[in-house]
Amino acid sequence: MVAESERTFLGLDLSTQQLKAAVVDNNLQIIHEASVMFDSDLPEFRTHGGVLLSKTNPNVITAPTVMWVKALDMLMDKLTVSGVDFSKTAAVSGSAQQHGSVFWQKGSEKILASLDPGQFLHQQLASSFTVNNSPVWMDASTTVQCRQLEEAVGGALKLAEITGSRGYERFTGSQIAKIAQAKPEAYKNSERISLVSSFLCSLFLGKIAPIDISDGSGMNLMDIRTKQWNSQLLEVVGDNLDEKLGSVVPSSTDVGPISSYFVERYSFDPSCRIIACTGDNPSSLVGMRLNEGWLAVSLGTSDTVFLWLKEPKIVPDGHILCNPVDPEAYMAMLCFKNGSLTRERVRDSCAESSWDIFNQLLDSTPRGNFGNMGLYYDVQEILPFLSGDYRFNKAGDRVAKFTSLEVEVRALIEGQFIAKRAYAEDIGFTLGKDTKILATGGASANKAILQVLSDVFNAPVYLQEESKSAMLGAAYQAKHGLLGKHSNYVEVTSCLPPPRLICEPYADAAEIYEPMVERYRKIVSSLIK
Numbered sequence: 001m002v003a004e005s006e007r008t009f010l011g012l013d014l015s016t017q018q019l020k021a022a023v024v025d026n027n028l029q030i031i032h033e034a035s036v037m038f039d040s041d042l043p044e045f046r047t048h049g050g051v052l053l054s055k056t057n058p059n060v061i062t063a064p065t066v067m068w069v070k071a072l073d074m075l076m077d078k079l080t081v082s083g084v085d086f087s088k089t090a091a092v093s094g095s096a097q098q099h100g101s102v103f104w105q106k107g108s109e110k111i112l113a114s115l116d117p118g119q120f121l122h123q124q125l126a127s128s129f130t131v132n133n134s135p136v137w138m139d140a141s142t143t144v145q146c147r148q149l150e151e152a153v154g155g156a157l158k159l160a161e162i163t164g165s166r167g168y169e170r171f172t173g174s175q176i177a178k179i180a181q182a183k184p185e186a187y188k189n190s191e192r193i194s195l196v197s198s199f200l201c202s203l204f205l206g207k208i209a210p211i212d213i214s215d216g217s218g219m220n221l222m223d224i225r226t227k228q229w230n231s232q233l234l235e236v237v238g239d240n241l242d243e244k245l246g247s248v249v250p251s252s253t254d255v256g257p258i259s260s261y262f263v264e265r266y267s268f269d270p271s272c273r274i275i276a277c278t279g280d281n282p283s284s285l286v287g288m289r290l291n292e293g294w295l296a297v298s299l300g301t302s303d304t305v306f307l308w309l310k311e312p313k314i315v316p317d318g319h320i321l322c323n324p325v326d327p328e329a330y331m332a333m334l335c336f337k338n339g340s341l342t343r344e345r346v347r348d349s350c351a352e353s354s355w356d357i358f359n360q361l362l363d364s365t366p367r368g369n370f371g372n373m374g375l376y377y378d379v380q381e382i383l384p385f386l387s388g389d390y391r392f393n394k395a396g397d398r399v400a401k402f403t404s405l406e407v408e409v410r411a412l413i414e415g416q417f418i419a420k421r422a423y424a425e426d427i428g429f430t431l432g433k434d435t436k437i438l439a440t441g442g443a444s445a446n447k448a449i450l451q452v453l454s455d456v457f458n459a460p461v462y463l464q465e466e467s468k469s470a471m472l473g474a475a476y477q478a479k480h481g482l483l484g485k486h487s488n489y490v491e492v493t494s495c496l497p498p499p500r501l502i503c504e505p506y507a508d509a510a511e512i513y514e515p516m517v518e519r520y521r522k523i524v525s526s527l528i529k
């Protein structure tokens with residue numbers, strides 16, 4: 001057994017474009033990192049952005065399962081060469097792209113349990129999959145199967161109420177249903193079906209690992225309240241699916257000792273424990289150390305709002321997942337497709353493509369923007385389901401353009417954050433005096449934008465420096481899971497520096513933005529109908 005002060009934790013993130021890992025010390029400080037980029041480090045698989053695009057159907061998007069296995073072989077060698085002493089690793093956990101699925105060939109569990117430490121994993125597992133190219137989250141070819149799942153339980157809202165989301169093409173239930181319908185032999189010969197996260201866990205465990213409740217919430221198959229598979233939905237998807245999926249476990253579950261393969265090949269201590277792996281978004285919540293009362297806003301190409309919820313409220317286009325650190329709580333994900341690309345479009349058209357000019361224009365207009373409001377969508381938005389630009393003046397009339405560049409810039413930023421607040425409140429987030437906002441993602445470097453975020457939510461905004469929140473969340477989860485039930489995730493991560501306070505709301509923020517949120521809701525309902 002490794003001494004507490006000496007022990008380390010290994011966290012991995014099997015994302016769309018790469019497999020990366022961090023080794024952290026007992027104080028959760030990174031001491032080693034490595035990554036394998038699928039496209040450039042494994043060119044023999046000929047992926048683009050880590051995936052394969054079908055030549056016949058642009059909606060069919062997969063990834064070679066064995067590529068992920070070979071990437072782990074390479075990653076472990078990179079970590080070994082960089083001097084990692086795996087004998088000190090007390091626990092391992094991982095995160096992975098959500099919704100993807102891995103179909104294990106009959107007999108593969110026996111192979112996993114008796115791997116030869118003298119050979120690479122990929123050499124021994126090359127024939128262990130009935131579906132060689134795993135469906136991944138970018139696939140959009142399962143609309144028929146989405147409707148089948150919705151009809152099975154009484155409609156889209158009912159499916160959302162049971163599983164946390166209405167039917168989505170990328171969700172695993174529809175993907176498995178498509179395999180069962182289009183490749184019945186492959187489905188029949190699959191002894192187990194994993195998510196990408198539980199597949200990664202299986203490689204370290206030396207047997208098929210259970211699906212965790214948080215990533216399991218992204219399948220349209222699991223009841224998020226009972227944490228059990230919904231039998232009506234499993235029946236619609238395929239025969240004996242419950243046996244193929246196995247039972248789910250809480251996300252910080254210690255699922256067993258590390259496989260002897262890793263002990264003998266990489267000198268892990270046999271006492272090293274494997275903690276359940278989970279989806280990249282739940283793992284990001286862990287890595288951001290999100291807690292009750294906090295709301296995280298990831299400002300990237302698309303914007304994502306992460307919420308910690310005590311109880312779920314269902315909105316037709318939000319995602320409710322079981323919480324990865326507190327199995328009695330929930331988390332929500334609200335995805336807004338029109339994020340940084342739309343901010344850049346307005347920057348280019350109003351501010352000569354300069355963020356400095358953009359920020360000057362933003363700072364030169366008052367909070368509330370003289371009563372003007374705007375909604376800007378370059379691509380079909382999810383929340384709300386709209387595309388195009390919509391501008392409204394103080395009188396509430398829709399106008400083709402605003403009177404000044406400054407008004408346009410502020411209308412964009414206020415409109416984006418007012419939408420986020422409206423949907424966060426709709427899904428059950430209660431804004432109060434203890435509310436704190438955690439900003440992350442590329443645009444969180446812009447303080448002028450964060451000030452508007454703070455004013456709209458009437459809450460202080462903190463900055464999450466770390467951009468690798470999913471991978472670090474896995475490393476933190478490894479320690480949290482090892483310490484087991486007695487451990488409190490807040491205490492486990494209390495050794496880390498607190499997020500940095502960036503800005504606080506102006507005193508008039510509440511009186512200005514509360515009416516604007518209500519006005520936003522009225523505008524959207526008038527546009528949607």
Ligand SMILES: O=C(CO)[C@@H](O)[C@H](O)CF
Pocket residue numbers: 015016096097098099137170218279280281
């Ligand atoms: O589909 C998603 C979440 O629902 C994506 O964030 C994937 O998890 C990215 F890998």
